[in-house]
Amino acid sequence: xxxxxxxSAIERLKDEGYLKSIPGSKTFVANVLxxxxxxxxxxxxxxxxxxxxxxxxxxxxxxxxxxRYYAQPRTIAFRVNLPALDLFPIDLWTKxxxxxxxxxxxxxxxxxxPFGYLPLRTSLSSYLRTSRSIICDPEQxxxxxxxxxxxxxxxxxxxxxxxSVLMEDPGYQVAFAGFEAAGARIVSLSVDNEGAVPPTKxxxxxxxxxxxxxxxxxxxxxxxxxxxMQILRYAHTEGTCIFEDDxxxxxxxxxxxxxxxxxxxxxxxxxxxxxxxxTLFPSLRLGYMVVPHGLVDAFKMCKSISCRHHPWGDQAIxxxxxxxxxxxxxxRRMRKVYSERLQLLADEVRKHLEGALELxxxxxxxxxxxxxxxxxxxxxxxxxALEENVDVIPLSRYCYRRQVPPGLQIxxxxxxxxxxxxxxQILAKLIS
Amino acid sequence: xxxxxxxSAIERLKDEGYLKSIPGSKTFVANVLxxxxxxxxxxxxxxxxxxxxxxxxxxxxxxxxxxRYYAQPRTIAFRVNLPALDLFPIDLWTKxxxxxxxxxxxxxxxxxxPFGYLPLRTSLSSYLRTSRSIICDPEQxxxxxxxxxxxxxxxxxxxxxxxSVLMEDPGYQVAFAGFEAAGARIVSLSVDNEGAVPPTKxxxxxxxxxxxxxxxxxxxxxxxxxxxMQILRYAHTEGTCIFEDDxxxxxxxxxxxxxxxxxxxxxxxxxxxxxxxxTLFPSLRLGYMVVPHGLVDAFKMCKSISCRHHPWGDQAIxxxxxxxxxxxxxxRRMRKVYSERLQLLADEVRKHLEGALELxxxxxxxxxxxxxxxxxxxxxxxxxALEENVDVIPLSRYCYRRQVPPGLQIxxxxxxxxxxxxxxQILAKLIS
Numbered sequence: 001x002x003x004x005x006x007x008s009a010i011e012r013l014k015d016e017g018y019l020k021s022i023p024g025s026k027t028f029v030a031n032v033l034x035x036x037x038x039x040x041x042x043x044x045x046x047x048x049x050x051x052x053x054x055x056x057x058x059x060x061x062x063x064x065x066x067x068r069y070y071a072q073p074r075t076i077a078f079r080v081n082l083p084a085l086d087l088f089p090i091d092l093w094t095k096x097x098x099x100x101x102x103x104x105x106x107x108x109x110x111x112x113x114p115f116g117y118l119p120l121r122t123s124l125s126s127y128l129r130t131s132r133s134i135i136c137d138p139e140q141x142x143x144x145x146x147x148x149x150x151x152x153x154x155x156x157x158x159x160x161x162x163x164s165v166l167m168e169d170p171g172y173q174v175a176f177a178g179f180e181a182a183g184a185r186i187v188s189l190s191v192d193n194e195g196a197v198p199p200t201k202x203x204x205x206x207x208x209x210x211x212x213x214x215x216x217x218x219x220x221x222x223x224x225x226x227x228x229m230q231i232l233r234y235a236h237t238e239g240t241c242i243f244e245d246d247x248x249x250x251x252x253x254x255x256x257x258x259x260x261x262x263x264x265x266x267x268x269x270x271x272x273x274x275x276x277x278x279t280l281f282p283s284l285r286l287g288y289m290v291v292p293h294g295l296v297d298a299f300k301m302c303k304s305i306s307c308r309h310h311p312w313g314d315q316a317i318x319x320x321x322x323x324x325x326x327x328x329x330x331x332r333r334m335r336k337v338y339s340e341r342l343q344l345l346a347d348e349v350r351k352h353l354e355g356a357l358e359l360x361x362x363x364x365x366x367x368x369x370x371x372x373x374x375x376x377x378x379x380x381x382x383x384x385a386l387e388e389n390v391d392v393i394p395l396s397r398y399c400y401r402r403q404v405p406p407g408l409q410i411x412x413x414x415x416x417x418x419x420x421x422x423x424x425q426i427l428a429k430l431i432s
Numbered sequence: 433x434x435x436x437x438x439x440s441a442i443e444r445l446k447d448e449g450y451l452k453s454i455p456g457s458k459t460f461v462a463n464v465l466x467x468x469x470x471x472x473x474x475x476x477x478x479x480x481x482x483x484x485x486x487x488x489x490x491x492x493x494x495x496x497x498x499x500r501y502y503a504q505p506r507t508i509a510f511r512v513n514l515p516a517l518d519l520f521p522i523d524l525w526t527k528x529x530x531x532x533x534x535x536x537x538x539x540x541x542x543x544x545x546p547f548g549y550l551p552l553r554t555s556l557s558s559y560l561r562t563s564r565s566i567i568c569d570p571e572q573x574x575x576x577x578x579x580x581x582x583x584x585x586x587x588x589x590x591x592x593x594x595x596s597v598l599m600e601d602p603g604y605q606v607a608f609a610g611f612e613a614a615g616a617r618i619v620s621l622s623v624d625n626e627g628a629v630p631p632t633k634x635x636x637x638x639x640x641x642x643x644x645x646x647x648x649x650x651x652x653x654x655x656x657x658x659x660x661m662q663i664l665r666y667a668h669t670e671g672t673c674i675f676e677d678d679x680x681x682x683x684x685x686x687x688x689x690x691x692x693x694x695x696x697x698x699x700x701x702x703x704x705x706x707x708x709x710x711t712l713f714p715s716l717r718l719g720y721m722v723v724p725h726g727l728v729d730a731f732k733m734c735k736s737i738s739c740r741h742h743p744w745g746d747q748a749i750x751x752x753x754x755x756x757x758x759x760x761x762x763x764r765r766m767r768k769v770y771s772e773r774l775q776l777l778a779d780e781v782r783k784h785l786e787g788a789l790e791l792x793x794x795x796x797x798x799x800x801x802x803x804x805x806x807x808x809x810x811x812x813x814x815x816x817a818l819e820e821n822v823d824v825i826p827l828s829r830y831c832y833r834r835q836v837p838p839g840l841q842i843x844x845x846x847x848x849x850x851x852x853x854x855x856x857q858i859l860a861k862l863i864s
Contacts, residue, residue: 016764034764055673055701055726058639061589064733069546069740085538094533101526106517111715114501149739157493178737207490241487269487283543283744294487301496305610306584306738307577308501312715314743332448332466 059161063181067174075391077423080218080367081278082414084337088281092326093317100316108312114303116143116288117315123322124288132246133263134272136290142299143288143310147245150273150289151175151210153306154243155182157298159207166209166240168196170398172217175210175245184208188401191216195223198234206240213261214249218398218409220362220369228261235269242270248365250279250331251413253339255363268292276318278366278413279331286314338366341412344420352428357408366413369395372406374431381408381430388426491593495613499606507823509855512650512799513710514846516769520713524758525749532748540744546735547728548575548720549747555754556720564678565695566704568722574731575742578719579677582705583607583642585721585738586675587614589730591639598641598672600628602830604649607642607677616640620833623648627655630666638672645693646681650830650841652794652801660693667701674702680797682711682763683845685771687795700724708750710798710845711763718746770798773844776852784860789840798845801827804838806863813840813862820858 010027013019017034021027057064100108115121121141128134128141144150159165161183167175169188179186187206189196196211211231213223223231235242244261262272275287291299303309321327342362349359349370357370370392372378378394385392395407412420442459445451449466453459489496532540547553553573560566560573576582591597593615599607601620611618619638621628628643643663645655655663667674676693694704707719723731735741753759774794781791781802789802802824804810810826817824827839844852 015768016761017768034767055590055724056639056671057730058588058590058592058595060592061730061734064589064730064737066729066733067736069544069736082542085541088541090533090536090541094530094536097533098526098530101522101529104522104526109517109520109522109713109715110514111717112501145739145743148737152738156490157496158487158490160490160492163490174737177733181734181737207488239488281541283541285543285740285743292487297498298489298493298496301498301609302493302613304499304501305496305580305606305613307581308717311577311717311743311746314745329448335466336447336449 059183060181063183065177065180067177075386075389077390077415077419077426078410078412079391079414080393080409080411081282082411083278083281083366084334084414084416085281086416087334087337089326089330093321096320096324096326097313097317100320101313108316111309111312114300114309115139115141116310117312117319120315120319120322121288123319127322128260128272128274128290132249132257132272132274133259134290135263140291140293140296141288142291142303143286143315144273145285145310146275146277146287147247147273148174148178150271150287151178151243151245153289153299153302154208154241154271155179155184156306157295157302158241159184164204164206166199166204166206167400168211168216169400169402170218170395170404171210171400172212172245173398176400179210186400190402191219191221193221194227195221196227196231198231202237205238208243209235209240210243210245211261212245212247214246214257215362215364217245217247218367218369218393218395219404220360220365220367222258222363225258228258228264232261232265232270235265236267240269244270244272246272246274248278251335251338251366252364253335253342253362257364262290268294271295279327279334280318284314284318286310286318338413341415341417341420342368344417345410345412345424348420348424352424353431356431357427359410367409367411370408370410372408372431376406376431378406378408381427384430385427388430390423390426392427491615492613495615497609497612499609507818507821509822509847509851509858510842510844511823511846512825512841512843513714514843515710515713515798516766516846516848517713518848519766519769521758521762525753528752528756528758529745529749532752533745540748543741543744546732546741547571547573548742549744549751552747552751552754553720555751559754560692560704560706560722564681564689564704564706565691566722567695572723572725572728574721574723574735575747576705576719576721577717577742578707578709579679579705580606580610582703582719582721583610583675583677585731585734586640586673586703587611587616588738589727589734590673591616596636596638598631598636598638599832600643600648601832601834602650602827602836603642603832604644604677605830608832611642618832622834623651623653625653626659627653628659628663630663634669637670640673640675641667642675642677643693644677644679646678646689647794647796649677649679650799650801650825650827651836652792652797652799654690654795657690660690660696664693664697664702667697668699672701676702676704678704678706680710683767683770683798684796685767685774685794689796694722700726703727711759711766712750716746716750718742718750770845773847773849773852774800776849777842777844777856780852780856784856785863788863789859791842799841799843802840802842804840804863808838808863810838810840813859816862817859822855822858824859 020030121138124141125136125138159182165179165184166187195216262270272290356374360369362368382392382394392408395404452462553570556573557568557570591614597611597616598619681689694702704722788806792801794800814824814826824840827836
């Protein structure tokens with residue numbers, strides 16, 4: 001063997017503690033091999049039976065309930081909140097990741113501030129100014145793992161057990177579950193075609209109001225300007241913080257977006273939350289929130305205790321992705337794809353389900369609602385469809401106290417043309 | 433220009449919605465340019481003054497207090513919990529990251545289970561069996577962002593306001609802060625050279641006991657086998673869950689590690705938490721916990737509500753890093769480096785500070801304690817040292833109710849030889 005190979009093998013064995021060399025003398029095998037330090041000296045005493053008595057839970061723990069989460073998709077069509085993953089420029093992302101990691105500074109390996117990687121927060125604050133009319137300092141931008149974490153942090157910091165919260169009904173199920181676990185008294189807001197309707201009577205003094213003004217989830221309504229101002233006036237009078245979930249307003253097909261509530265609020269009572277999990281890919285788990293100045297310290301302490309800060313690497317990659325223009329370019333491409341998919345879905349539904357399923361005209365996003373005009377039970381249709389690998393969600397599953405007309409939530413973002421055709425044909429077979 | 437270049441530019445403009453082409457006809461500039469969909473239509477109504485009245489906090493929010501977090505290091509020596517970042521094989525990590533991302537499947541981009549990436553959890557369950565005597569299924573392994581998150585989840589699920597918790601004193605400050613924020617009644621455990629001492633009288637029925645048996649933080653004591661069994665008996669009698677923080681037992685310099693408490697526990701009352709933030713690099717924010725079977729569902733629900741799951745990419749890279757043997761190889765290398773640094777530190781302290789600063793002989797980790805024998809106040813020394821860019825932490829800062837002899841916590845993991853010499857010289861100037 002080459003001398004170089006042998007020397008480098010010996011160096012490695014020395015580095016890892018297998019060999020020891022005494023300067024000016026020879027190289028020996030170490031007295032104690034490194035394995036000794038890495039493995040147990042004693043066998044485990046007992047194997048857990050797995051059947052011991054359950055440990056008692058906290059009040060919070062007792063109030064937890066299961067929420068739906070998606071494992072890998074097995075359906076061919078209409079899963080909601082699913083972006084077109086096959087169109088994500090993964091090779092570009094890989095290249096940027098390698099560029100960031102290669103020769104990364106120790107400061108990138110170290111991390112630090114609870115609110116996250118400052119260059120990314122700075123990019124976001126200027127992105128939000130142009131795209132969402134939000135004026136904020138980077139110090140108000142907290143990097144989260146998504147809107148879910150933003151809501152969880154807000155609930156912890158603002159809502160005690162017994163406090164009232166206002167929540168759109170129908171609305172995002174996981175928000176209901178979070179508020180219930182916190183022990184909040186949930187007061188539900190009805191939703192019309194201008195979005196969530198604020199309570200008519202005053203004096204509730206709710207601590208938090210959850211709304212999706214950009215594109216109401218799940219009904220798809222965009223909140224009118226008039227309604228936005230009503231909501232803000234209500235919040236200001238009552239001292240209620242607004243949690244603005246802006247989960248998919250990046251994908252608008254018609255008109256310009258209205259300014260975010262956060263941008264209209266003169267009293268710093270709106271917490272704004274957005275996410276990259278749908279605009280890029282869900283397993284990235286990266287989002288952000290804009291926190292009013294007065295709450296920055298509380299969020300910083302809470303984030304420090306809950307997980308220190310978000311992992312640094314993906315933040316640095318995303319920062320480069322945004323700064324080099326790839327993010328906006330990807331949004332433009334996806335907007336076009338989703339708009340074409342929605343158009344195809346609408347055409348197919350009109351062709352095969354005229355009068356039976358009436359599609360809501362949505363202006364943004366990756367899903368819509370089909371109103372069922374046949375008198376059939378949406379739960380029955382959903383169950384039958386799932387047997388044929390078609391995933392549609394009865395709107396009633398999003399209801400807390402209120403009722404909605406029979407309807408199905410239908411995702412189109414992650415469903416390609418062929419699957420849209422197939423999916424509609426299966427629905428057409430079941431709905432009549 | 434080449435025809436190909438022009439065609440690909442036109443295709444891209446079409447993809448992004450700038451151009452429109454009608455099949456069989458010509459290509460036109462789109463009526464509405466995509467910018468319209470991405471930027472606001474109205475200017476923001478008002479700029480936040482940043483001086484509006486502070487929003488009221490929840491009970492939890494009111495109990496939060498600031499914890500120390502590290503921004504970038506400005507000191508030359510002795511920062512604790514800092515690994516040797518310049519020795520991390522960043523190029524290898526980059527290569528593995530690129531390999532994982534390149535052509536990543538849509539399933540990697542999708543994510544899913546709240547407990548994390550199953551292949552990594554499976555690797556960990558076998559790693560823990562060999563190295564820490566822990567026998568567990570992958571379904572009990574929850575991927576977290578580190579021990580901090582593991583403790584936060586455990587506290588939420590097990591501790592209500594007013595419940596008692598047991599906590600090592602002196603102990604990890606952020607654990608104190610977390611328990612205080614939860615409204616727990618903190619009962620402090622004294623620490624001797626066998627580790628934390630269980631309470632002598634029964635009947636407290638604490639919900640959670642936080643301990644660091646591998647290497648007590650900050651005193652460095654390794655918990656004896658006898659004490660481990662005492663602690664377990666106490667926990668079983670009282671129905672107390674143990675949170676075993678195994679933050680640095682990977683770096684042992686002498687002898688084999690004792691089996692983890694988790695491995696000795698016959699009644700499934702131990703939650704075990706470990707981290708890669710110190711064995712690899714801190715900004716990775718990756719750790720794990722082993723949850724008793726009876727608590728798996730509660731943790732799953734809590735994790736789903738708090739952040740869905742940990743980001744997928746780093747989990748996949750780490751999985752490959754472990755499976756290809758790089759992880760254990762890196763541990764072996766670092767163990768040797770840290771052991772040499774500790775030796776150098778001990779030699780230098782003996783040379784320059786004999787009789788003034790007595791170094792505790794530690795068996796593992798990246799920091800130790802120096803007992804101050806000069807009658808000087810450790811806070812004064814720490815303040816003076818910091819002015820000269822030397823970071824040592826008075827042990828009293830880790831105390832809650834109890835007192836400790838005057839001592840300084842001294843990190844050596846992330847401090848190279850030259851800086852150890854410099855740092856000790858600065859300390860020798862101040863301590864006399």
